[in-house]
Amino acid sequence: MLFNSIHFMIFFPVVVGIYFLIPRKARYIWLLVSSYYFYMSWNPEYALLIACSTLVTYVSGRQLASLKKVPQSPKTAVCQKWVVALCLAVNLGILVFFKYSDFILNNFNHMLGILGVSQVRRKFDILLPVGISFYTFQALGYTIDVYRGKVEAEKNLLRYALFVSFFPQLVAGPIERSGNLIAQLNHVEDIRLWNYERITGGAVLMLWGLFQKMVIADRAAFFVDTVYNGYWRYGSIELILATVLFAVQIYCDFASYSLIAVGAARVMGIRLMENFDTPYFARSVKEFWRRWHVSLSSWFRDYLYIPLGGSRCSKLCCYRNIMITFLVSGLWHGASWSFVVWGGLHGAYQVIGDRLRPVKMRIEDRLKIKRDCFSYKLGQVLTTFGLVNVAWVFFRAASLKEAFFILGRIVTGWNPWVLSDQSLYQLGLDVTEVHILAVSLLALFLVDQMKYKTGKTLDLFLREQLLWFRWLVLFTLLFGIIIYGIYGPAFSAAAFIYFQF
Amino acid sequence: MIRKTVKIIAFFLILSVLLLRFHQVFRFKFNDGIYGMEQFYREKENSLDAIFFGSSHMYVNVNTSVLWKEYGIAGYDLGGSEQPVWNSYYYVKEALKTQKPSVLVLDCFTACRTGDYVDESRIIKNTYGMKLSRDKIDAVNASSPESDRIGYLLEYPTYHGRYGDLSRSDYRKYADTDFMRSNSWKGQYLHTSVHSQPEPEPEEVTETAELDEKNEAYLRRTIELAKEAEVPILLMVVPYVTDPKETKFYNRIAEIAEEYGEGVDFVNFNPLWEEMGLDFSVDYMDNCHMNYQGSEKFTRYLAEYLKARYELSDHRGDSIYQSYDTMAWYYDRFVYNDQIRKTTELPDYLAKLWIPDYVTVFFIKGDYKNISNYEEVRDLLACYGISLDEAGGDAVWAVQNGTVLFSSGGEEYCWYQELGKYDVLTVQSGQGDGKNRIPQVLLNDSPHSAVNDGLNILTYDLEGESFVECAGFAIVDGEMEMGKR
Numbered sequence: 013m014l015f016n017s018i019h020f021m022i023f024f025p026v027v028v029g030i031y032f033l034i035p036r037k038a039r040y041i042w043l044l045v046s047s048y049y050f051y052m053s054w055n056p057e058y059a060l061l062i063a064c065s066t067l068v069t070y071v072s073g074r075q076l077a078s079l080k081k082v083p084q085s086p087k088t089a090v091c092q093k094w095v096v097a098l099c100l101a102v103n104l105g106i107l108v109f110f111k112y113s114d115f116i117l118n119n120f121n122h123m124l125g126i127l128g129v130s131q132v133r134r135k136f137d138i139l140l141p142v143g144i145s146f147y148t149f150q151a152l153g154y155t156i157d158v159y160r161g162k163v164e165a166e167k168n169l170l171r172y173a174l175f176v177s178f179f180p181q182l183v184a185g186p187i188e189r190s191g192n193l194i195a196q197l198n199h200v201e202d203i204r205l206w207n208y209e210r211i212t213g214g215a216v217l218m219l220w221g222l223f224q225k226m227v228i229a230d231r232a233a234f235f236v237d238t239v240y241n242g243y244w245r246y247g248s249i250e251l252i253l254a255t256v257l258f259a260v261q262i263y264c265d266f267a268s269y270s271l272i273a274v275g276a277a278r279v280m281g282i283r284l285m286e287n288f289d290t291p292y293f294a295r296s297v298k299e300f301w302r303r304w305h306v307s308l309s310s311w312f313r314d315y316l317y318i319p320l321g322g323s324r325c326s327k328l329c330c331y332r333n334i335m336i337t338f339l340v341s342g343l344w345h346g347a348s349w350s351f352v353v354w355g356g357l358h359g360a361y362q363v364i365g366d367r368l369r370p371v372k373m374r375i376e377d378r379l380k381i382k383r384d385c386f387s388y389k390l391g392q393v394l395t396t397f398g399l400v401n402v403a404w405v406f407f408r409a410a411s412l413k414e415a416f417f418i419l420g421r422i423v424t425g426w427n428p429w430v431l432s433d434q435s436l437y438q439l440g441l442d443v444t445e446v447h448i449l450a451v452s453l454l455a456l457f458l459v460d461q462m463k464y465k466t467g468k469t470l471d472l473f474l475r476e477q478l479l480w481f482r483w484l485v486l487f488t489l490l491f492g493i494i495i496y497g498i499y500g501p502a503f504s505a506a507a508f509i510y511f512q513f
Numbered sequence: 514m515i516r517k518t519v520k521i522i523a524f525f526l527i528l529s530v531l532l533l534r535f536h537q538v539f540r541f542k543f544n545d546g547i548y549g550m551e552q553f554y555r556e557k558e559n560s561l562d563a564i565f566f567g568s569s570h571m572y573v574n575v576n577t578s579v580l581w582k583e584y585g586i587a588g589y590d591l592g593g594s595e596q597p598v599w600n601s602y603y604y605v606k607e608a609l610k611t612q613k614p615s616v617l618v619l620d621c622f623t624a625c626r627t628g629d630y631v632d633e634s635r636i637i638k639n640t641y642g643m644k645l646s647r648d649k650i651d652a653v654n655a656s657s658p659e660s661d662r663i664g665y666l667l668e669y670p671t672y673h674g675r676y677g678d679l680s681r682s683d684y685r686k687y688a689d690t691d692f693m694r695s696n697s698w699k700g701q702y703l704h705t706s707v708h709s710q711p712e713p714e715p716e717e718v719t720e721t722a723e724l725d726e727k728n729e730a731y732l733r734r735t736i737e738l739a740k741e742a743e744v745p746i747l748l749m750v751v752p753y754v755t756d757p758k759e760t761k762f763y764n765r766i767a768e769i770a771e772e773y774g775e776g777v778d779f780v781n782f783n784p785l786w787e788e789m790g791l792d793f794s795v796d797y798m799d800n801c802h803m804n805y806q807g808s809e810k811f812t813r814y815l816a817e818y819l820k821a822r823y824e825l826s827d828h829r830g831d832s833i834y835q836s837y838d839t840m841a842w843y844y845d846r847f848v849y850n851d852q853i854r855k856t857t858e859l860p861d862y863l864a865k866l867w868i869p870d871y872v873t874v875f876f877i878k879g880d881y882k883n884i885s886n887y888e889e890v891r892d893l894l895a896c897y898g899i900s901l902d903e904a905g906g907d908a909v910w911a912v913q914n915g916t917v918l919f920s921s922g923g924e925e926y927c928w929y930q931e932l933g934k935y936d937v938l939t940v941q942s943g944q945g946d947g948k949n950r951i952p953q954v955l956l957n958d959s960p961h962s963a964v965n966d967g968l969n970i971l972t973y974d975l976e977g978e979s980f981v982e983c984a985g986f987a988i989v990d991g992e993m994e995m996g997k998r
Binding site: 018019208442444445479483486487490491494495496497499500 | 517520524527528531535539663664667669670671673674676677
């Protein structure tokens with residue numbers, strides 16, 4: 013069930029309506045039932061996987077809790093480590109099996125091919141369960157937090173199951189921390205349901221998310237898909253435009269999912285973490301990762317980068333840790349070498365950036381370049397955006413070979429005449445569609461600019477405005493979605509890109 | 514709390530109004546499927562004598578105006594483009610909720626088709642006119658694949674993307690506009706063009722071919738529905754350029770009709786075209802559809818058949834059938850306007866325009882003062898109060914009921930008149946204020962001109978609220994042609 017489907021438009025009000033009406037004590041049970049229904053609407057069988065992951069991490073948590081109660085000794089410490097290791101092995105095993113077995117097998121076969129040995133063939137098909145990477149990481153985060161003593165192990169299995177499967181953020185994040193979400197779910201009975209500001213604020217976030225997804229992301233996708241699906245036919249301009257539009261598409265696609273998730277949860281009185289904070293206004297790749305998919309990058313920071321040693325070690329070790337973290341992050345995004353290269357590039361940007369910083373500073377000082385002016389900052393933003401876009405080519409292209417071809421063509425295939433011969437309007441978006449996209453992007457820019465400058469999200473900004481303005485914005489968004497949204501029988505609801513991860 | 518409640522109520526009220534307006538503007542407005550059903554609901558209960566269901570073979574070829582004008586039969590073409598049998602079934606079901614006609618007539622053309630679903634536009638045209646009910650839901654379920662049903666039921670997912678296609682007519686309240694969209698329409702779809710078709714070869718086909726499973730099931734359900742309602746049903750095939758393969762299917766339908774016995778008839782009118790007086794060289798606009806002249810011939814034959822076989826009384830003069838009288842008036846006007854278009858000689862043409870309730874704009878350009886037949890043209894136009902002698906350069910006159918409403922050469926440079934509720938006629942003389950402006954005749958901002966050198970005549974039917982045409986009589990080799998371009 014996608015957030016932009018009619019199914020969800022019916023499902024969500026029904027869930028919220030009943031949630032508001034039933035006895036307080038039954039609320040978490042109802043949310044759990046709803047969450048499993050939500051997940052099972054994709055493939056009922058995969059509910060077994062999430063149940064399995066829930067059970068393993070729950071039991072591990074309970075085991076760790078009981079081990080913490082006995083007097084601490086080296087033996088109990090080893091036992092705890094074994095519990096965590098076992099839990100990680102089972103969960104990551106499931107993840108690897110469903111997500112990476114094809115990748116591993118293909119690479120294995122490739123090596124066998126080099127050695128001249130006959131290839132291994134799998135006798136069954138594996139379908140990637142929706143959101144497996146998200147809930148697995150969320151559940152593992154809980155186990156590690158219990159091990160570290162940051163949270164208490166949850167006693168109530170059903171409440172814990174709700175933490176793993178809470179439907180707004182189940183399939184594409186934000187990857188919640190146990191410390192934040194479990195605590196709220198434990199007090200779901202105390203939530204005052206009728207809170208005008210909270211409900212309307214949540215609804216505004218959902219509306220803005222749907223606008224980003226249905227009006228911007230899915231519209232940009234027409235151009236991106238047309239160019240990337242026939243990349244060999246196009247020159248620099250089309251490929252650059254398609255890549256920049258892909259940057260817009262993936263941002264609007266993913267950020268919108270998080271916004272809808274945050275908004276939906278807020279309507280029900282649950283506060284989820286913010287997942288995107290105007291990433292394209294970042295002035296360095298490092299800052300980009302503080303703003304992009306915050307829940308995942310902070311997960312990797314807390315559970316991989318810091319345990320590896322973080323930055324509190326030699327420069328070389330620190331660079332190694334950055335590269336490992338980003339290569340794993342790339343692999344998390346998809347079982348293909350293109351994603352690994354994408355992650356590797358982001359790691360390399362940071363390592364190289366760090367190495368070159370003194371040189372850069374020296375040159376700037378010598379040339380007396382002012383660093384506190386708008387144009388300097390704009391240059392940083394544009395440079396970061398450019399670097400991120402180069403990496404997006406690897407993310408969007410179907411293979412490494414294709415990505416290198418596209419980058420090569422961007423450099424060699426200069427064709428500025430397409431800017432004036434109208435041929436750009438033949439690439440999936442006609443003049444009307446381009447105008448709609450341009451106006452929508454302007455709206456996106458204004459909202460993000462406001463967030464960047466003031467830290468206010470759209471709902472907070474609107475709350476401070478007069479009624480006529482609030483309603484004007486809301487009706488514009490609503491009818492923008494209804495009229496200009498990409499949906500309907502001729503259009504099969506476009507899945508959110510991040511579902512595959 | 515009260516303030517917030519009022520705010521919420523006000524918000525949803527405004528939202529409802531905006532959604533309603535959005536629906537009115539964006540929804541599909543098809544004459545060949547949706548309007549027919551929507552207008553049907555406006556018919557008085559149990560007022561119809563014969564209802565014709567099916568594809569364009571019905572609503573193009575069965576002329577409800579002729580049925581009324583010449584036989585007093587209150588007929589209604591309740592069809593839809595390429596209407597599949599399952600949609601006909603639900604249309605029959607819907608019709609029987611408010612009507613108890615003397616006969617139901619079902620077109621068999623699409624019963625020869627195969628496949629469980631038709632294309633998206635036909636699904637829309639054959640379901641969107643129905644009011645929301647259990648039957649509409651069933652009709653949508655029968656018409657579309659499961660994954661798309663919710664979209665077709667809610668409708669807006671299919672029409673929201675029309676933002677690029679919206680035109681002036683989408684903003685109109687259709688019931689107020691022309692004949693084809695009014696309550697006096699009765700579902701007929703009239704064509705005026707002529708495209709000669711090959712005459713059907715006389716061929717005896719006796720074999721039968723099995724109908725598609727879904728088609729046969731719904732055909733039987735339709736027959737059973739009629740029997741249950743105790744209304745006779747006639748399954749018929751309208752004359753068209755038939756493929757012998759299709760005749761085999763029709764033979765099978767004849768067998769099915771026979772199974773049900775009394776109250777269920779089947780007639781393939783194809784072999785009877787000569788008896789009807791149909792002329793394939795002039796009565797058709799394509800191989801399946803007659804123009805209105807052809808439909809008149811066929812409908813007369815059909816009406817005789819219906820009158821002989823079913824209990825049909827003459828309702829002419831009955832006050833509850835006023836909308837049928839209006840239809841007849843509009844139909845006559847429609848025919849008259851077509852005759853204007855088909856009149857080619859200038860004297861005859863001008864004579865045809867000499868009736869009230871038409872606004873006519875005469876627009877003459879080029880070196881008309883020196884044409885060899887200047888006097889003849891001048892005298893013809895003088896009947897309309899136009900003085901060609903007094904005109905200089907390109908000249909324009911707007912005339913209604915023999916009165917000149919506007920002429921170039923006066924002080925005014927520009928003149929306009931609102932025509933009916935929605936159209937605006939603008940005439941620019943190209944003179945008056947000394948600026949070098951181009952003389953133009955515009956209808957709703959679209960310039961109209963048939964010839965660059967010669968006489969242009971734009972005609973607008975005020976009562977029928979329709980643009981008739983802009984005819985041109987060109988000046989060639991120093992002489993104005995008397996034949997229309």
